[in-house]
Amino acid sequence: MEMLSKKLYFPFLLLLLSIISVAPFCSVHYANQLIITGLELAILVYLFFNIKRNSYLKKYRAVYFFLIWAFIGEIRGVFEADNYWDWKNLMGCSMSMLLPLSIYYFDIPNNFIHVFRYWIKYIIPLFFIIFLWIISPGAVHYFVSPFMIFICFIPILSKKWKIICLIVASLMLFRDIGARSQMLTAMASLGFAMVLWMFRNGWQKIVMKYLKIAFWGFHVLPVILLFLGISGTFNIFEGLSKSSLSNEKTYNVSADGNINESNVAADTRTFIYVDVINSALKNNYVLFGRTMARGNDCTYNFGDETFLLTGRYERFANEVGMTNIFTWLGMVGLLLYIGIYFRASWLGIYRSNNIYIKILSCFVAYHCMYGWIENYPAFTIHTLTLYVMIAMCMSSSFRSMTNLEFEILIKKIFK
Secondary structure (H helix, E strand, O other): OHHHHHHHHHHHHHHHHHHHHOHHHEOOOOOOHHHHHHHHHHHHHHHHHOOOHHHHHHHOHHHHHHHHHHHHHHHHHHHHOOOHHHHHHHHHHHHHHOHHHHHHHHOOHHHHHHHHHHHHHHHHHHHHHHHHHHEOHHHHHHHOOOHHHHHHOHHHOOHHHHHHHHHHHHHHHHOOOOOHHHHHHHHHHHHHHHHHHHHHOOOHHHHHHHHHHHHHHHHHHHHHHHHHHHHOOOOHHHHHHOOHHHHOEEEEEOOOOOEEEEEOOOOOOHHHHHHHHHHHHHHOOOOOOOOOOOOEEOOOOOHHHHHHHHOOOEEOOOOOHHHHHHHHHHHHHHHHHHHHHHHHHHHHHHOOOOHHHHHHHHHHHHHHHHOOOOOOOOOOHHHHHHHHHHHHHHOHHHHOOOHHHHHHHHHHHOO
16 A cells, blocks of 8 residues: 555646646635645655656756756845745745756656556546636646647547547637637647648658758747847737737636636737846846846836835746746756757657657647747646656657557557
């Protein structure tokens, strides 16, 4: 019995993480900061003591150097923090920045199978019986994030799991049309499922060609758009807000029963970039960051709100994932963080023997691009799922598998 409980300890923690991840979006309040911090610490401690620490540098240098830089940022943050909110942010964000430790755990296929076989066994009844009814419609993907991976592999699943994956994807697509992030996540997963179907039905050469094009497109496009935006030549967010989509209104019912109106093309990102860049230049932390104890100065929308809370016109975190990394760890940290995504997706697309890892590598590249729009790197099951995909793409064990071997591995989860 003791052996069994020890074996299920980490899968159970990740099941709890799914539940805690949607706590802010539920109509029922069931988690406080103490519970959340305790769970995060338990996960990090487990990871630290259950991976081979002498393999950090040898296996994945990109991950190793980011973790070292994040740790240095945490130490610097101790000297930057001077009030309760600084310390609170330092603790929470520091743990989030250490979550890439999970890459060293999930690069082992048996760990991947063991954890998600347990997770999926319990998450489905929990989701459809309880959480579907109390979660805000736009937060479904935060609870069932690992389905991002499974939906990509719909063509090789049994009929039962094909139906379940399609139901989950449909809920993500249509439950709240105004939840752009949730819709885009589902669309991307379904798109890659279609790519897999094409590969399995005689389109191998075309699929391989366009996966490589997509890989480079996802990595290069954000750099071009960022340069154009900073130079004032072209702002894609303003462009979308002025398009025909700007007149499209959506309505959804929140978890507490209120009806909310939203604009699917509203520009909710330009002011974030303006604040983040101006704050870095003004306070001279472009290169090394302001540490996780601090945020960026804010002048748009959130200024008065943050001043009332902390006494400073400063926002600790933004919805745009990459801007947070830049604020906390500077350009050095941002380049190291992007390096993890690039290295993983490059290995997956160019050094993999099977189509499944090649598809996941493009999905990783997509999420790197999407990090310039959203993908806030919080300590959630959503962020962990991204690191699971990165681990699979980096892992020589996953990449050396044949198509048949990978299919057998995936099907073991759904037995």
